[in-house]
Amino acid sequence: MLDQNTILLTMLGMLVVTYIPRVLPLWLFTSKPLPSLVIAWLRYVPVAVLAALLLPALVITENNAVQTLDVSFDNLFLWAAIPTFIVAWKTRSLFGPVIVGMVIVAAIRFIV
Amino acid sequence: MTSLEANSSSRWTWLRGMALAVPIVMGYIPIGFAYGVLAQQAGLSTRNTVLMSLLVYAGSAQLIAVGLFAIGVPAFSIILTTFVVNLRHLLMSAALSPYMRHWRKGELAAFAYELTDESFAVHIARFTEHTPPKGEVFAINATAQLSWIFGSWVGAVAGQLIGDVKPLALDYTLPAMFIALLVMQIKDRRHSVVAAATGLLAVALTLGGLGHWSVIVATLTGATLGMALEMRKLEIAD
Numbered sequence: 227m228l229d230q231n232t233i234l235l236t237m238l239g240m241l242v243v244t245y246i247p248r249v250l251p252l253w254l255f256t257s258k259p260l261p262s263l264v265i266a267w268l269r270y271v272p273v274a275v276l277a278a279l280l281l282p283a284l285v286i287t288e289n290n291a292v293q294t295l296d297v298s299f300d301n302l303f304l305w306a307a308i309p310t311f312i313v314a315w316k317t318r319s320l321f322g323p324v325i326v327g328m329v330i331v332a333a334i335r336f337i338v
Numbered sequence: 339m340t341s342l343e344a345n346s347s348s349r350w351t352w353l354r355g356m357a358l359a360v361p362i363v364m365g366y367i368p369i370g371f372a373y374g375v376l377a378q379q380a381g382l383s384t385r386n387t388v389l390m391s392l393l394v395y396a397g398s399a400q401l402i403a404v405g406l407f408a409i410g411v412p413a414f415s416i417i418l419t420t421f422v423v424n425l426r427h428l429l430m431s432a433a434l435s436p437y438m439r440h441w442r443k444g445e446l447a448a449f450a451y452e453l454t455d456e457s458f459a460v461h462i463a464r465f466t467e468h469t470p471p472k473g474e475v476f477a478i479n480a481t482a483q484l485s486w487i488f489g490s491w492v493g494a495v496a497g498q499l500i501g502d503v504k505p506l507a508l509d510y511t512l513p514a515m516f517i518a519l520l521v522m523q524i525k526d527r528r529h530s531v532v533a534a535a536t537g538l539l540a541v542a543l544t545l546g547g548l549g550h551w552s553v554i555v556a557t558l559t560g561a562t563l564g565m566a567l568e569m570r571k572l573e574i575a576d
Contacts, residue, residue, distance in 0.1 A: 228381040228407060236413040237386065240403065241393045243421035247428035249450035253443060255435040263565065265432070270564025271557065272426035273523040274536040278556040279402070279423065280516040281537030282544045293544055303513055310514050314521035320365035320456060323521070327514030331507035 306330045348473055355477020362456045362478075363485040366397070370486045372511035373400050374493020375500055380408035384494040391490040395452060395483055398519065399423045401512040415551075422554045430458040437465035445472065452479035455519055528567050536560030 284304045287296045297304060310327035317323065370391065377387040382404060390400055399420045406416045431453060438446060457479055464470055503509050524530055536556050543552030 230383050230386055232413060233382055233386050233407065236416055237390050237393055239413065239417040240420040243417055244394050244396050244399065244424045245451065247425055248431050248453045249447055251428060251431035252435050252438060252446040252450050255432050266568045267561050267565040268429040270532050270561040271429060273529045273533050274560030275423055275426060275557040276516055276520040276523060277533035277537035278540035278553045278560065280513060280520055282541050283513045285541055286544055295545060303510060307517060310517045311521065314518045318522055320518045323518040324369060324511060324514040328507040328510050331510040332505060335505060
C-alpha cells in the first residue's frame, strides 16, 4: 500500500519540475529571445511528447504483465481512437473528443 | 489601458474572465472527475488527490502520475516523467512572453502557476488580438483551476463508490485527452511526421522493455528530428 507521505513528497517534486518551465521563460525571455535552434527544437516537444504518450497507450496492452503489441479488433482503445481522432480534428477542442471517445468505449463495453 | 480603466470595471472584468473560461471548464470538470476517481483507485487519499490538482495543476501529468503510483514506480521516475510531459509548457510560456513584457515579476509568477495547454490556447489567441486587462487574464486562470480542483474533488469522493472504472470508460479519459491535445498540436506535415515517428519509436522502446523511460527517450529523439527537418528545409531553401 502506498504511503501518503511519500506521495506528498513526490507531488512537491512534481510541483517544482512543473512550475519552473512555466515561469522561467516569462521571467527571462521577456528581455532577450532564445537561439533559433533551441526554439526550433522546443517547437516539436509538444507534438513529440503527446505522440510518445499516446501511441503506446493505444497499441500496447499488458498480457500477464508482459507488454505486447495488440492491433486486433479486441483492442477497443485503438478502434475507438478513430472516431475520437475525427472529432478532435473537426472540433479542435478538449471536451468533444474526450466525451465521444469515452461514450464509444462505454457503449461498446455495454453492448458486447 | 490604464490601471484606472481596469479598476473602474473590475467586477465586470472578473465576470468576463469567468465567462471566457467556460469552454475550459467544460473540459476540466469531466476530466478532473476521471482523474479524481483514478487517483482514488491508485491509492491516493482524497486529500492528496485534491492537493495534486492544487499544487501541480497539469491534467495529463496527473493522470499519468496516478497510473505510475498504482504500479509502484519510484518517486524519482514519476517526477522525471512529469518533467518531460510538462516540458511543452516551457514553449508555451516562451510564446506568451513577448505579449507580457509589461507585467511585473510577481504577476508573471502568479500567471505561470496556472499555465496549461487550454489556458495557453485561450491567452495566445487573445493576446495576438488585443491587450486584455490583467484582472480578466487572472480570472480566466483562476476559474479554470478551480473547476479542475472541483472536478478532482468530486471524482475523489465518487471514486470510493465506483468499483470498476471500465463501464464508465474512465480509463479511456487519458488516451482520449491525448488525442485531443495531439491534434491541436499538428500544425503542418512536419508535425505529423514527428508525431508518427515519435509514436512508433515510443512503441518500439516500450516493447523493448524501456518502460516509462520510452516516453522521455522518444520525445527527445522526436523533437530533435523535428528540429533537424526544419533546419534542413531552411538550408535547402537558401
